[in-house]
Amino acid sequence: MKQDYYEILGIDKNASPTEIKKAYRKKAIQYHPDKNPGDAKAEELFKKSAEAYEVLSDPQKKARYDQYGHAAFEGGGFGGGGMNMEDIFSQFGDIFGSAFGGGFGGFGGFGGGQRRVKGSNLRIRVKLSLEEVANGVEKKVKVRRKVQAPGVTYTTCATCNGAGQVTKITNTILGRMQTAATCSSCGGTGQTIDHRPSDADAQGLIVNEETVSIKIPAGVEEGMQLKVSGKGNEAPANGIPGDLLVAIETEEHPTLKREGDNLHYDLYISISDAVLGTSKEIDTVSGKVRIKLEPGIQSGKILRLRGKGISSINGYGAGDLLVHVNVWTPKELNKEQKEFFEKMQHNENFEPKPEKSDKSFFEKVKDMFS
Numbered sequence: 001m002k003q004d005y006y007e008i009l010g011i012d013k014n015a016s017p018t019e020i021k022k023a024y025r026k027k028a029i030q031y032h033p034d035k036n037p038g039d040a041k042a043e044e045l046f047k048k049s050a051e052a053y054e055v056l057s058d059p060q061k062k063a064r065y066d067q068y069g070h071a072a073f074e075g076g077g078f079g080g081g082g083m084n085m086e087d088i089f090s091q092f093g094d095i096f097g098s099a100f101g102g103g104f105g106g107f108g109g110f111g112g113g114q115r116r117v118k119g120s121n122l123r124i125r126v127k128l129s130l131e132e133v134a135n136g137v138e139k140k141v142k143v144r145r146k147v148q149a150p151g152v153t154y155t156t157c158a159t160c161n162g163a164g165q166v167t168k169i170t171n172t173i174l175g176r177m178q179t180a181a182t183c184s185s186c187g188g189t190g191q192t193i194d195h196r197p198s199d200a201d202a203q204g205l206i207v208n209e210e211t212v213s214i215k216i217p218a219g220v221e222e223g224m225q226l227k228v229s230g231k232g233n234e235a236p237a238n239g240i241p242g243d244l245l246v247a248i249e250t251e252e253h254p255t256l257k258r259e260g261d262n263l264h265y266d267l268y269i270s271i272s273d274a275v276l277g278t279s280k281e282i283d284t285v286s287g288k289v290r291i292k293l294e295p296g297i298q299s300g301k302i303l304r305l306r307g308k309g310i311s312s313i314n315g316y317g318a319g320d321l322l323v324h325v326n327v328w329t330p331k332e333l334n335k336e337q338k339e340f341f342e343k344m345q346h347n348e349n350f351e352p353k354p355e356k357s358d359k360s361f362f363e364k365v366k367d368m369f370s
Contacts, residue, residue: 219313261319
């Protein structure tokens with residue numbers, strides 16, 4: 001079981017953004033690779049702290065985590081989990097300020113030096129049917145992303161000699177002070193373009209169409225965002241590719257309505273069906289099923305089909321399908337039909353006689369949410 005993000009950073013759920021940032025900075029400095037060379041445990045804690053901060057520092061991701069826990073990031077992740085060193089250094093380097101020699105550095109050169117630039121993220125929307133939401137699905141989408149052009153080559157930056165930083169020494173009343181800043185010529189990569197193909201942009205990148213497979217877990221909701229790592233735009237000089245961010249949209253089902261993990265279905269039957277009993281075929285997310293209606297069934301009766309709802313994103317089984325029985329009263333009758341019902345008006349068999357088992361409207365509503 002994954003450790004709670006709040007526990008990792010040592011904060012409570014009511015912590016402010018400033019407190020979250022402060023707690024992460026403290027943990028990350030404590031477990032930074034520069035301070036713990038060769039310590040695998042410290043490196044793991046360093047990654048966990050960054051993963052926790054990535055989620056809790058983002059209001060939308062934090063709200064999703066507070067509601068669903070780690071399950072919200074399964075099946076490819078909705079913004080958390082699986083962070084590597086390069087992700088951490090590219091995303092959160094500025095949080096350290098001058099804690100490590102004027103720069104956070106990059107993977108493979110922690111205490112300053114050339115860093116690996118991360119490419120920009122791409123965003124797309126994927127529309128899902130209710131059946132796909134209920135059961136999970138793998139979608140293949142075409143994405144136009146920037147990639148390194150064939151034949152592009154790089155050379156060591158002449159400004160910083162491949163260091164990725166330039167050093168400046170100034171005289172102060174306290175003595176000579178040395179500061180380091182990211183090289184403006186290469187952007188900190190330590191490399192500049194040596195040969196650029198004619199169809200490439202200034203960074204040596206071209207636009208390429210690629211088919212990306214996206215695994216979408218069951219139980220997702222409208223507005224959730226899925227992250228496919230490394231499928232955004234590539235970065236120059238062998239940098240880190242950005243991510244593909246997939247926003248989930250859901251289509252409206254013609255007969256089923258979703259409420260959390262439960263589904264609702266309105267079933268309309270005639271008076272004769274209600275009196276005599278019948279069987280009806282209804283829609284579910286796994287196909288049609290036939291249900292039996294007992295003679296004398298009352299309008300407003302709710303039939304619960306357990307496990308026929310939406311699979312829980314938390315992995316706790318599936319919700320239920322609630323079938324709402326509605327007895328349809330005809331608005332127009334022929335002479336024979338009208339005479340029959342006139343005769344039945346004072347027949348005691350047609351007088352309402354609710355039993356204790358016939359729950360009131362408020363009791364039915366209560367049962368729906370229990």
